[in-house]
Amino acid sequence: MIITIGGLAGTGTTTAAELLSEKMGIDYISAGYVFREMAREHNMSVLEFSAFAEGNDDIDKEIDKRQAELAKSADNLIVEGRLSAYFVEADLKLWLVTPFDIRSSRIAERESKSVDVASEEIISREKSEALRYKDIHNIDISNMSIYDLIINTGTFDPEKVSEIILTTLKVI
Template sequence: MIITIGGPAGSGTSTTTKLLSEKTGIPYISAGDVFRQMAAERDMDILEFSKFAEGNTEIDQEIDQRQARIASESEDLIVEGRLSAHFVDADLKVWCNAPLDIRAERISQRENKPVDVAREEIITREESEAQRYLEIHQIDINNMDVYDIVINTHAFKADSVAEIIVKVTEVIRCQQ
């Protein structure tokens, strides 16, 4: 089974992906993993490669293409990334979300920064990404039509979010 997990910063996609992988035994890749691999291939550290990737649409496109290729060569895989559902032929496409203030609090704790700073960074990043996704891929990141399920990760504990997805995969398997 191929599953994509997407969502905005701080929505719990990484946690959900790891827990889902543990519960199902399905391996996972993330857009971040692919990004780090691409940096290593160019003998760059993450910061150097991030600078290089700014304004370089080919990098964004390569990340998406690699994820899609890896998924197409796999029988079972969880693919985590904000745009993965748009490029990966998946059996289940999941979008995780949470209220902005909750996401800011999570990032604040994770990155040891003030909540108001995290909140402003999220807003700036999301505006920038929305514009880039539209320009590069003609994708409106706020259109949820591509997703099979959308989960408010603030409404459930992390383990429960993964369990919801497991239950949905069981339903899908029964229908195949």
């Protein structure tokens, strides 16, 4: 069983992947994990590698390629990342959504900043990412047609989200 979990910042993709991994007893990987691994390979800190990756489309392409390769070599795996569903052949492709104000609050709390600052950063980051995804991969991140299941994590707590996913897996 290969599962992808995507969503914008603050929707709970990492929390969902971790909880589902624990409940199902299977591993998960994230785009962030692959990014950190690549930084180590280049003998750079994550911050150094992040600066190096800016404007270098090959880094984004390599992250996507590695996630797809890891999924191909696994029988069971959860792959967490914003674009994972586009590059990983999966049995179930999930997208998590959450109202903007809830996402802003989550990120503000997680990163110890004001909700206003978090909101501004989210808007800026998402505009930039949408342009990059379109330029690099010709992907419209707002197109939800690729996903099998979309869950509003603003409505459900993490435990309920995992129950919804597990129930869905029973009917696949």
